[in-house]
Amino acid sequence: MEALIPERLEKIKEEIRAVCEDCGRDAASVRLLPVSKRKPASLIQAAYDAGERGFGENHVQEICEKCEVLPRDIAWHMIGHLQRNKVRQVIDKAVLIHSLDSLRLASEINREAEKRNIIVHVLLEVNVGREESKSGFLPEELLQAAREISALPNLRTDGLMTVAPSAEDPEQVRPVFRQLRELGEQITAEGLPRMEMKELSMGMSDDFAVAIQEGATIIRVGTAIFGPRNYQNK
Ligand SMILES: *Cc1c(COP(=O)(O)O)cnc(C)c1O
Numbered sequence: 372m373e374a375l376i377p378e379r380l381e382k383i384k385e386e387i388r389a390v391c392e393d394c395g396r397d398a399a400s401v402r403l404l405p406v407s408k409r410k411p412a413s414l415i416q417a418a419y420d421a422g423e424r425g426f427g428e429n430h431v432q433e434i435c436e437k438c439e440v441l442p443r444d445i446a447w448h449m450i451g452h453l454q455r456n457k458v459r460q461v462i463d464k465a466v467l468i469h470s471l472d473s474l475r476l477a478s479e480i481n482r483e484a485e486k487r488n489i490i491v492h493v494l495l496e497v498n499v500g501r502e503e504s505k506s507g508f509l510p511e512e513l514l515q516a517a518r519e520i521s522a523l524p525n526l527r528t529d530g531l532m533t534v535a536p537s538a539e540d541p542e543q544v545r546p547v548f549r550q551l552r553e554l555g556e557q558i559t560a561e562g563l564p565r566m567e568m569k570e571l572s573m574g575m576s577d578d579f580a581v582a583i584q585e586g587a588t589i590i591r592v593g594t595a596i597f598g599p600r601n602y603q604n605k
Pocket residue numbers: 406408429450451534575576577591592593594595
């Protein structure tokens with residue numbers, strides 16, 4: 372399994388380059404974030420050895436365990452729903468929290484960050500597809516939430532994130548990615564402090580090409596790099 376990682380990474384990067392060329396984007400403006408949730412340290416190490424330095428995880432406990440045993444220069448990204456009682460554990464381990472999904476969570480992160488005198492970088496998660504099962508601000512709540520979050524001195528908002536509904540054909544979720552980009556433009560127009568819409572974290576294994584065409588700057592890819600996840604025995 373480890374031996375497959377470098378070629379899978381290379382294949383995805385080639386696809387990123389091809390899609391960017393087709394739609395007139397600079398391939399350097401799209402970052403591939405390998406998502407290593409539920410995958411063992413040996414596979415992450417294989418991706419690290421192939422040159423990867425940032426990984427996405429969706430559980431605080433996994434970040435804490437993996438950062439103990441893997442190289443220190445890995446930048447961990449928190450991409451899953453974050454419970455307020457776990458903020459303390461992850462706040463100094465994640466370089467970017469993609470999943471800021473409520474005002475209460477924002478206040479909690481700000482409170483912990485103030486205590487430690489650090490700045491925490493976040494993305495606002497938007498439930499563009501309005502799915503019950505997903506977290507995130509609804510599109511119509513986002514602007515007001517952004518205004519309130521911009522008042523929190525120890526947070527820096529670097530952009531928006533969404534998880535698109537699963538679809539047979541990735542074309543079906545193009546409007547979701549497009550709407551996220553437009554929401555980012557609306558927030559930019561507000562000129563809020565501590566808020567710079569430079570990142571759009573969107574697109575996964577099955578739909579990253581469409582996400583790139585709609586402006587993704589970070590694509591979060593798990594399965595296409597590490598293979599399918601086994602949910603029975605983590
Ligand atoms: C698991 C996960 C991914 C990666 O999904 P794949 O389909 O395996 O590429 C991306 N984003 C989030 C938030 C995830 O939880």
